[in-house]
Amino acid sequence: MTPSLRKLDVLVGIWIVVGPILLVVGLLFAFSSPGLMPLIGAVCASFGGILLIGALAGKVALLAVQAVNEGAQAAAQEHLPQ
Incomplete structure (x- = not known):
């Protein structure tokens, strides 16, 4: 795995953890008493949802x-002279 793919893997792992936490906490705050908290909750929930979608897309x-790398390695080994 290349260094850039390792960095993306670490970033996706962080997003998978932080995204749902922000989503749940934001939704809890969104339904609190009127004032600033529902606004902060809505922002947290939307940011958490964006992180979660980004994490899932990054994992895919x-x-x-x-899969492409493994397929290319298998094809290269198949064509090696024995």
């Missing part, structure tokens, strides 16, 4: 790149 991209 990582798995796709790994």
